[in-house]
Amino acid sequence: MNSHPPHPACCTPLRDHWPLPLALSGVQLISTRFEPDLLDPEDFDRWGIPAMRAVSKRQTEFLAGRICAYEALRRVTGVPGIPTTAEDRSPCWPSGIVGSITHGAGWAAVVVARSDQWRGLGLDVEKMLPVARADRLAAEILTPRELEGYAGLDDAQRAMRVTLTFSIKESLFKALYPLVKTRFYFQEAELTHHDTDGNARLRLLNDLSEEWRTGAELEGQFVQFDDYLLSLVSIPAASEREHRRKPSPPA
Numbered sequence: 001m002n003s004h005p006p007h008p009a010c011c012t013p014l015r016d017h018w019p020l021p022l023a024l025s026g027v028q029l030i031s032t033r034f035e036p037d038l039l040d041p042e043d044f045d046r047w048g049i050p051a052m053r054a055v056s057k058r059q060t061e062f063l064a065g066r067i068c069a070y071e072a073l074r075r076v077t078g079v080p081g082i083p084t085t086a087e088d089r090s091p092c093w094p095s096g097i098v099g100s101i102t103h104g105a106g107w108a109a110v111v112v113a114r115s116d117q118w119r120g121l122g123l124d125v126e127k128m129l130p131v132a133r134a135d136r137l138a139a140e141i142l143t144p145r146e147l148e149g150y151a152g153l154d155d156a157q158r159a160m161r162v163t164l165t166f167s168i169k170e171s172l173f174k175a176l177y178p179l180v181k182t183r184f185y186f187q188e189a190e191l192t193h194h195d196t197d198g199n200a201r202l203r204l205l206n207d208l209s210e211e212w213r214t215g216a217e218l219e220g221q222f223v224q225f226d227d228y229l230l231s232l233v234s235i236p237a238a239s240e241r242e243h244r245r246k247p248s249p250p251a
Contacts, residue, residue: 004070004080005046010038011064011108014071020221020232021198026117027234030072031109034064049082064108065101072099072112090177100174107228120235122175126167128227131155134162141166143190143205163229164200165191168220171233172202175218179235180208198222202233 007013012033020029036056044051044059049066052059066082069091074080076097083091083099093099099112100123111123129137138150141162150158169186177183184206193201200220207213222231 005043008038008043008047008063008067009040010035010043010060011067014068016071016075019225019230020223022221024113024118024232024234026076027111027113027121028072028075029109029111029123030068030075031107032064032068033107034060034103035106036060039063047082050085061103061108065103065110068108068110069099069101069112072110073097076112076114098178100171102174102230105228109230111232115237117237118234119237120175120179120233122171122173122233123230124167124170124174124232125228125230126163126170128224128229129159129163129166131159134159137166138162141169141186143187146190160229164194164222164231167229168194168200168202168222168231168233171220171231172218175233175235176208176212180212182208184208192217194222200231 015031018029039056039060043063047067049063052062069083070080081094083093086092091099091101096115097112098115098118098121099110100121101110102123102125104125105127107125109123109125111121113121135158138147142165146165150161153161168191169189172189173184188206189202189204191200192203198221200222202218202220204212204214204216218233218235220231220233222229
């Protein structure tokens with residue numbers, strides 16, 4: 001017998017999968033697709049999610065994200081739950097849990113893990129930008145160093161450069177903001193490396209806290225699917241860093 005309410009008609013069945021190139025120990029990713037035209041406002045009451053005053057698209061993506069979080073929390077902790085929303089609009093995760101919610105253009109997803117393994121997780125999905133819009137946004141999203149060589153790229157490469165940089169900096173913000181409690185913007189970090197395997201690396205260009213200072217580097221990853229780009233920035237806890245440093249046992 002199911003203990004949760006009926007699945008909303010506006011959301012496809014939840015998927016438990018890992019589309020990104022590098023699996024992370026203990027991290028659960030749940031996703032769904034959503035259709036605002038099928039939204040039933042009563043689903044907010046059924047799931048115990050506070051109703052919101054917004055257009056149907058915004059309501060549906062919020063609902064989809066919270067339902068993904070419900071299932072991700074159930075899988076990680078054994079106790080399902082709906083994250084509330086803080087005054088700064090960030091999700092409030094249960095004690096001992098870190099997570100991130102993303103939604104856009106009909107797709108929503110959540111990553112959740114225990115905080116003794118991961119200090120921060122930031123997940124972001126974006127529709128691939130048309131090249132004309134990418135060119136308009138380039139100077140806002142890319143630092144001067146990131147803009148080097150931009151004009152010499154072809155249309156697809158320029159669209160990819162801006163979409164990836166935008167998305168992974170959004171993921172960086174989601175991963176770091178709960179730790180630094182300071183808002184920061186696109187020009188305060190730069191993408192120093194990315195490759196065709198979906199690996200990425202970022203560097204801070206400003207001090208955000210005593211711990212997170214200029215020059216600090218963080219690992220990220222990304223993947224393209226359909227017409228989306230999904231990125232993730234993960235900050236391991238000390239125990240996970242030590243685990244990842246240990247050499248594999250001989251075969």
